[in-house]
Amino acid sequence: MSNHNQHLHVAVGVIRDNDGRILITQRAKHAHQGGLWEFPGGKLEADEPVQQALARELAEEVGIQVETATPLIKINHDYGDRHVLLDVWNVSAFAGQARGCEGQAMRWIDAEQLKEFTFPAANIPIIAAAQLPHYYAILEGRSATEALDNCQRILANGVKLLQFRVKSLPIADLQTVFEQVSQLCRQQQVSLLVNADLPVDTVNAQGLHLSSRALLACHERPNGYRWVAASCHNLDELQHAEALGLDFAVLAPIQATASHPDATPLGWQALSELLDHINLPVFALGGLGRHDLNRALAAGAQGIAGISTFLAAD
Ligand SMILES: Nc1nc2c([nH]c(=O)n2[C@H]2C[C@H](O)[C@@H](COP(=O)(O)OP(=O)(O)OP(=O)(O)O)O2)c(=O)[nH]1
Numbered sequence: 001m002s003n004h005n006q007h008l009h010v011a012v013g014v015i016r017d018n019d020g021r022i023l024i025t026q027r028a029k030h031a032h033q034g035g036l037w038e039f040p041g042g043k044l045e046a047d048e049p050v051q052q053a054l055a056r057e058l059a060e061e062v063g064i065q066v067e068t069a070t071p072l073i074k075i076n077h078d079y080g081d082r083h084v085l086l087d088v089w090n091v092s093a094f095a096g097q098a099r100g101c102e103g104q105a106m107r108w109i110d111a112e113q114l115k116e117f118t119f120p121a122a123n124i125p126i127i128a129a130a131q132l133p134h135y136y137a138i139l140e141g142r143s144a145t146e147a148l149d150n151c152q153r154i155l156a157n158g159v160k161l162l163q164f165r166v167k168s169l170p171i172a173d174l175q176t177v178f179e180q181v182s183q184l185c186r187q188q189q190v191s192l193l194v195n196a197d198l199p200v201d202t203v204n205a206q207g208l209h210l211s212s213r214a215l216l217a218c219h220e221r222p223n224g225y226r227w228v229a230a231s232c233h234n235l236d237e238l239q240h241a242e243a244l245g246l247d248f249a250v251l252a253p254i255q256a257t258a259s260h261p262d263a264t265p266l267g268w269q270a271l272s273e274l275l276d277h278i279n280l281p282v283f284a285l286g287g288l289g290r291h292d293l294n295r296a297l298a299a300g301a302q303g304i305a306g307i308s309t310f311l312a313a314d
């Protein structure tokens with residue numbers, strides 16, 4: 001029987017143990033995408049709710065009972081012979097000891113090792129989503145002292161992904177403050193992205209963050225960075241970021257915000273509808289706080305981006 005034009009809805013689990021390692025298994029040689037590594041999971045049965053399918057597939061394939069699962073990302077991918085909707089969940093608590101119940105090879109690996117294994121083409125954004133945290137802080141500051149103080153407050157709140165944006169800092173202070181922020185980030189294993197509009201020497205930067213204007217002016221992914229991200233406000237910009245093969249995007253404004261009083265907020269419903277069309281981890285930004293995380297995850301986002309919410313103690 002041909003699978004041509006088949007539409008498959010697949011429940012997939014990114015299962016993490018207490019050390020944060022991730023479970024991967026190898027697909028059977030003769031299966032679709034055979035021999036490649038995957039995150040365990042499988043097709044929904046007729047009328048089966050996705051979380052029920054996730055629990056059933058993970059019990060069947062790796063012998064665990066899911067206790068806590070939160071949405072990670074949804075991927076729509078056309079393999080030519082079939083279309084898959086991969087409905088991917090973070091499984092952060094489970095009972096039982098994982099084993100390859102179908103005789104498949106299995107490994108527990110660190111998130112950074114995911115790039116050493118070959119996965120199906122649809123998995124590229126899933127891997128980025130699995131490596132990214134739920135929070136993306138944006139560093140602002142009107143003076144060197146304020147910027148460094150803000151940076152320390154953000155890092156003390158446990159943030160692991162930071163954008164150096166400080167647009168109101170005097171140009172003369174920019175490079176020095178950048179080097180100090182870089183050092184703090186290195187010491188605390190924080191990934192640092194530099195806003196591409198800043199006149200900073202980014203040779204040692206791990207990442208680059210494009211404004212929406214810089215994004216639209218780009219025709220290929222900038223080379224040499226571990227992370228390349230972009231600011232987006234609509235579907236066109238998100239699609240451009242995806243087409244360039246960027247790692248993630250920020251979508252704003254979700255709620256009304258004092259920093260951009262003229263911008264019309266998108267709202268949660270529009271966020272969720274836009275993300276249905278995008279295969280990219282997306283952080284929600286604009287008038288949001290850390291307490292909005294579950295709402296953002298439910299809408300299909302990677303998490304929350306923000307400035308002030310990461311300055312205050314929790
Ligand atoms: N489980 C899983 N499937 C993936 C991943 N990436 C990816 O493209 N797929 C595709 C391959 C398949 O076309 C489809 C999943 O189907 P499956 O073969 O796992 O389905 P299943 O467990 O229900 O298996 P079966 O009943 O057909 O034996 O999704 C992934 O990371 N995990």
Ligand SMILES: [Mg+2]
Pocket residue numbers: 040041042043061
């Ligand atoms: Mg399967």
